[in-house]
C-alpha cells in the first residue's frame with residue numbers, strides 16, 4: 001500500500017502486525033500525510049531490511065515507523081542503517097510475555113542509535129508523532145495537526161460537561 005510520493009515509511013516485521021499498525025495508517029490518512037506500507041523482517045529478510053533502510057532517505061522518506069513484536073529488532077536495526085528518525089512500535093504478539101519482550105527490545109537502544117519508542121501497540125501515536133516531525137517543514141500538515149488537537153480538546157470538554165451536569 002502506498003500514497004503519492006510517500007513521506008513516511010511504515011514497516012512491520014510480519015503481516016500479523018498489521019491489525020496494530022493499521023492505526024498508524026488510519027491517522028496518517030486522516031492527517032493527509034503521504035505514506036507507504038511494507039512487511040520487512042529483521043530476522044527472516046535481513047537483506048530486504050538493509051536495502052529498505054539504506055535507500056529510504058534517497059527515495060524521499062522523512063520518517064520511518066517500524067513495528068515489531070517478540071525479539072523486536074527491526075526498529076533498532078533500521079535506525080542503525082539510516083540517518084532518518086525511526087519511531088518504534090512494540091507489538092504485543094500472541095506468544096509474548098505481556099509485551100515486555102517487544103517493549104524492551106525496542107526501547108533499550110545503545111548510545112548513538114535512538115529509536116523513539118511509543119507505548120505497547122500505540123501505532124496511532126507513532127503516526128501522530130511522524131506527522132509532527134514532517135510538519136516542522138510543512139505548514140499545511142501543521143495546520144491539520146492543530147485542528148486534530150483542537151478536536152481532541154473539544155471531545156474532552158464535551159465529556160466533562162456530560163459528567164459534571
Ligand code: RP5
Pocket residue numbers: 012013014015016017041067068069070071091093
Ligand atoms: C515478529 O514476530 C513480528 O514483528 C511479529 O510481531 C512476531 C510474530 O510474527 P509471525 O510469526 O506472526 O509472522 O518478528
